[in-house]
Structures are given as structure tokens and as C-alpha cells.
Amino acid sequence: MLECNGKLLDLSLSTPPKVMGILNITPDSFSDGGLFLSADKALQQAQQMAQDGAAIIDVGGESTRPGAAVVSLDEELTRVIPVIEKIRQHSDVAISIDTSKPQVMREALAAGASMVNDVNALCADGALAVCAEYDLPVCLMHKQGEPQTMQDNPQYQDVVAEVSQYLAVRADACIEAGISKTNIIIDPGFGFGKSLENNLSLLRGMPHFCAMPYPVLVGISRKSMFGMLLGREVGQRLVASTTAAAIAYQKGARFFRVHDVAQTCDALKLCEAVA
Numbered sequence: 001m002l003e004c005n006g007k008l009l010d011l012s013l014s015t016p017p018k019v020m021g022i023l024n025i026t027p028d029s030f031s032d033g034g035l036f037l038s039a040d041k042a043l044q045q046a047q048q049m050a051q052d053g054a055a056i057i058d059v060g061g062e063s064t065r066p067g068a069a070v071v072s073l074d075e076e077l078t079r080v081i082p083v084i085e086k087i088r089q090h091s092d093v094a095i096s097i098d099t100s101k102p103q104v105m106r107e108a109l110a111a112g113a114s115m116v117n118d119v120n121a122l123c124a125d126g127a128l129a130v131c132a133e134y135d136l137p138v139c140l141m142h143k144q145g146e147p148q149t150m151q152d153n154p155q156y157q158d159v160v161a162e163v164s165q166y167l168a169v170r171a172d173a174c175i176e177a178g179i180s181k182t183n184i185i186i187d188p189g190f191g192f193g194k195s196l197e198n199n200l201s202l203l204r205g206m207p208h209f210c211a212m213p214y215p216v217l218v219g220i221s222r223k224s225m226f227g228m229l230l231g232r233e234v235g236q237r238l239v240a241s242t243t244a245a246a247i248a249y250q251k252g253a254r255f256f257r258v259h260d261v262a263q264t265c266d267a268l269k270l271c272e273a274v275a
């Protein structure tokens with residue numbers, strides 16, 4: 001069982017699903033960029049998401065949307081650390097740090113975050129060592145290419161097989177580095193170097209990921225696959241996003257990274273009630 005800020009984060013199949021609320025401290029995130037730049041606004045949003053049912057708040061200071069600008073270490077720290085400190089002062093909700101930079105991981109964990117969510121699967125030099133030192137839950141996500149260009153021409157023979165193989169290799173690297181197996185979460189990385197067809201294959205293939213010996217996090221909220229499939233702008237993707245969460249639940253996922261916490265919790269409660 002995983003533990004975050006003294007609270008157990010049980011992601012096993014037999015327990016209620018858990019929701020991770022997204023808190024982007026960025027001027028340019030694709031759906032909520034610029035909304036929560038002040039620590040007070042960020043705290044308010046974190047408290048709202050906790051009240052709406054989020055088990056953990058994912059604080060990120062680097063937009064990883066396709067084409068996003070690279071953020072310096074200093075800028076990222078300046079964005080996220082005051083927010084983590086503020087939430088830690090005023091709330092006991094668990095906090096995850098969404099970063100690929102070891103130094104941001106270290107300072108965020110010292111400031112009170114209790115999980116690391118890395119779209120780069122702890123590949124940066126020193127990232128494994130920081131996480132092994134703290135031995136807290138880590139989420140390893142798959143991506144193909146780098147955010148600036150990853151959507152240009154994604155290529156797979158068998159996307160489900162290749163993504164799960166990558167995640168298995170990264171999980172092994174974590175264990176090798178001294179991270180407990182029970183602290184590892186995997187994530188197929190919807191939208192990160194994936195065509196619409198690739199994303200649909202990953203959702204269809206969810207049982208394959210859920211059969212691996214790690215809990216699966218699904219991050220599909222408001223993503224561009226819904227723009228491609230439905231022609232919806234980012235603000236019009238709520239129904240598709242909650243439906244996708246429900247589908248992923250039916251296929252075995254129990255952990256969901258979302259913008260719309262209350263609505264996702266409703267959908268998941270219904271799923272649970274008939275499970």
C-alpha cells in the first residue's frame with residue numbers, strides 16, 4: 001500500500017477509485033494556464049478539489065503540452081515551492097509534484113509533497129537517486145519524443161506492447177535504484193507522442209496495463225484526442241473526459257489525474273456502485 005502525507009493511498013482493484021486533482025502553476029498550460037499563478041489562488045483551488053473528492057493534488061510548474069516552452073530550474077522552483085508550502089500550511093491533503101527535474105523533486109518533497117509524478121519516468125540524471133532517498137510513491141509515465149515535437153509523427157508497431165515494455169523497464173530501474181516496488185505507479189501517457197488511434201488503443205488496452213504488477217494512473221482529462229475525435233475545444237471536453245475515466249475504470253484503472261474532480265468522482269461513484 002502506498003502512503004502519502006500520513007494517509008494511505010490504496011490503489012488496489014478492490015478499493016474505491018482515487019482522483020488526483022491537477023493544479024498547474026503555469027502561464028501556458030493548455031486548459032488552465034495562468035489561472036492559479038498566485039499561491040492564494042492555488043491554495044483555494046487545491047482546497048476546492050480536496051473538498052470535491054481529490055485524494056491528492058498534483059502541483060506542476062512546467063507545462064508539458066505539445067510545443068510548450070522549456071522552463072528553467074529557478075523559474076520552476078519559484079512557481080511550485082511557495083504553492084506547496086502554502087497548501088501544506090493550510091490543508092492536510094496529499095501533494096504530488098509533477099516535474100522531471102531532480103532538484104525540483106528534492107525541494108518539493110522537503111516542502112511537503114509526498115509523491116513524485118514524472119512524465120519523463122525518472123530518466124533525468126539523479127532523479128532515481130532522489131526518489132530512492134525519500135522512497136515515496138512515484139508515477140512513471142511513458143512518452144515518445146520530447147514535448148516540443150512529440151506530436152509531429154508518433155510511430156509504433158504495437159503501441160500497447162511498446163508502452164508496457166517501456167514501463168516495465170523503468171519500473172525495474174526504480175527497483176534497482178532502491179525504490180520499493182510497492183511505491184511504483186505506471187501511466188501509459190495519453191497524448192505524449194500518441195496519435196488519436198494510439199490513444200484509443202491505449203484506452204482499449206487498459207486491461208493489459210492493469211495486469212502489470214503496479215497500479216495504473218490514467219491522465220486523459222481534456223486532452224487533444226477529444227479535440228480530434230469530437231472537434232471540441234478544450235473547455236468542451238468534460239463529458240468525453242469523464243466518460244473516458246469511466247471506461248478506464250471498467251477496464252481496471254483505479255487512479256485518475258483530472259481537472260474536473262467533482263464530475264469525475266460522480267462518474268466513478270456510479271461505476272463503483274454497479275461494479
Ligand code: 7PJ
Nearest residue numbers: 064117139141187189190219220
Ligand atoms: C500527464 C501528466 C499524464 C501523468 C500531464 C496534461 C498534460 N502526468 N502530466 N500523466 N499529463 N502522470 O495535463 O494534459 O497523462 S501534463
